[in-house]
Amino acid sequence: MIAQFQVQTRARDDWADITRQVREVIREASIEEGVATIFIPHTTAGVTIQENADPPLKGDITKVLNRIFPWTDNYNHCEDNTAAHLKTCLMGSSAQVIFSGNEPLLGTWQNVYLCEFDGPRNRTVIVKISP
Amino acid sequence: MIAQFQVQTRARDDWADITRQVREVIREASIEEGVATIFIPHTTAGVTIQENADPPLKGDITKVLNRIFPWTDNYNHCEDNTAAHLKTCLMGSSAQVIFSGNEPLLGTWQNVYLCEFDGPRNRTVIVKISP
Amino acid sequence: MIAQFQVQTRARDDWADITRQVREVIREASIEEGVATIFIPHTTAGVTIQENADPPLKGDITKVLNRIFPWTDNYNHCEDNTAAHLKTCLMGSSAQVIFSGNEPLLGTWQNVYLCEFDGPRNRTVIVKISP
Numbered sequence: 001m002i003a004q005f006q007v008q009t010r011a012r013d014d015w016a017d018i019t020r021q022v023r024e025v026i027r028e029a030s031i032e033e034g035v036a037t038i039f040i041p042h043t044t045a046g047v048t049i050q051e052n053a054d055p056p057l058k059g060d061i062t063k064v065l066n067r068i069f070p071w072t073d074n075y076n077h078c079e080d081n082t083a084a085h086l087k088t089c090l091m092g093s094s095a096q097v098i099f100s101g102n103e104p105l106l107g108t109w110q111n112v113y114l115c116e117f118d119g120p121r122n123r124t125v126i127v128k129i130s131p
Numbered sequence: 132m133i134a135q136f137q138v139q140t141r142a143r144d145d146w147a148d149i150t151r152q153v154r155e156v157i158r159e160a161s162i163e164e165g166v167a168t169i170f171i172p173h174t175t176a177g178v179t180i181q182e183n184a185d186p187p188l189k190g191d192i193t194k195v196l197n198r199i200f201p202w203t204d205n206y207n208h209c210e211d212n213t214a215a216h217l218k219t220c221l222m223g224s225s226a227q228v229i230f231s232g233n234e235p236l237l238g239t240w241q242n243v244y245l246c247e248f249d250g251p252r253n254r255t256v257i258v259k260i261s262p
Numbered sequence: 263m264i265a266q267f268q269v270q271t272r273a274r275d276d277w278a279d280i281t282r283q284v285r286e287v288i289r290e291a292s293i294e295e296g297v298a299t300i301f302i303p304h305t306t307a308g309v310t311i312q313e314n315a316d317p318p319l320k321g322d323i324t325k326v327l328n329r330i331f332p333w334t335d336n337y338n339h340c341e342d343n344t345a346a347h348l349k350t351c352l353m354g355s356s357a358q359v360i361f362s363g364n365e366p367l368l369g370t371w372q373n374v375y376l377c378e379f380d381g382p383r384n385r386t387v388i389v390k391i392s393p
Contacts (some may be wrong), residue, residue, distance in 0.1 A: 043313040045312075050203070060213045064217055089310050107255075164390075165390070182347060185339055195344070
């Protein structure tokens with residue numbers, strides 16, 4: 001089973017919580033136990049599994065990544081978004097969530113986030129359910 | 132088949148070799164060929180597949196990551212471990228090991244490591260065997 | 263089904279496009295829908311899914327990674343390639359491509375690249391097709 005949904009991001013750097021959508025795809029699948037592969041078909045947005053509790057943490061992560069990968073530099077890329085590609089490489093284009101009894105085996109503090117690095121945009125998320 | 136085991140880390144930054152445990156899970160599964168998804172249900176510890184030969188390399192990697200993501204900075208996160216979250220984003224929360232004939236297809240120099248970034252702690256590792 | 267192929271890289275830092283080979287493995291598999299796990303059994307080369315359109319972008323990414331992870335530093339590793347291990351950690355040793363109707367569900371701008379960080383070398387790529 002392959003599912004797909006859209007996410008609207010709101011800023012150049014943004015975190016979109018997609019845990020609810022991933023949970024729904026897992027529930028809709030008729031498999032008791034398996035792996036959900038969450039794939040982002042874009043090159044300037046990635047996916048990560050990170051803390052859901054303290055909102056300022058996400059601002060910290062964004063700030064540090066912007067220091068390491070500054071938006072403006074002597075880049076040769078024809079677009080001005082090289083930093084967004086670098087941050088996507090760091091986060092990765094896919095994440096895995098193991099599930100059992102139709103529920104994701106995420107830790108207490110873990111949620112799944114689409115990481116926007118060149119927004120705001122409408123982004124696609126693809127989820128494959130595997131046994 | 133889903134397996135789970137615990138790992139005790141020994142320092143704030145630590146590398147715990149979990150190759151033996153992953154290999155055992157693969158052998159216990161009754162599948163000839165497949166993928167083991169190794170998932171860390173924590174937000175300040177990750178997983179990587181890296182060199183098993185020269186111990187100082189791990190100290191080098193730790194040192195460089197601590198320079199890029201300093202422990203103390205002007206973070207707003209309510210805990211003092213923002214750097215640990217950043218390093219977990221870089222390493223990732225899951226790794227894949229392809230296996231055949233009940234043996235992992237790892238390269239000669241590759242082992243699987245839980246990467247502790249906010250230890251010492253007792254950590255959980257979840258392994259899903261997929262066909 | 264597990265497939266394996268070789269890639270010859272041409273420089274210390276290199277990007278080898280392996281999209282065609284991954285696509286062929288997916289077509290040869292007799293599975294309509296699934297996930298291809300692309301695994302690099304090396305510790306100084308990784309894999310990423312990134313932009314296929316503007317060649318200078320790859321040079322930008324290489325340049326920034328070399329600034330963050332300089333080749334020469336006070337490393338203790340017995341080889342001189344600690345930076346290559348660090349870049350491999352950042353990119354990761356595996357990538358996932360979801361496919362349907364025997365075609366990879368990659369975004370318009372996405373290709374799959376082996377990232378060489380200690381070449382030129384002959385590298386192995388392992389691809390597992392899962393349902």
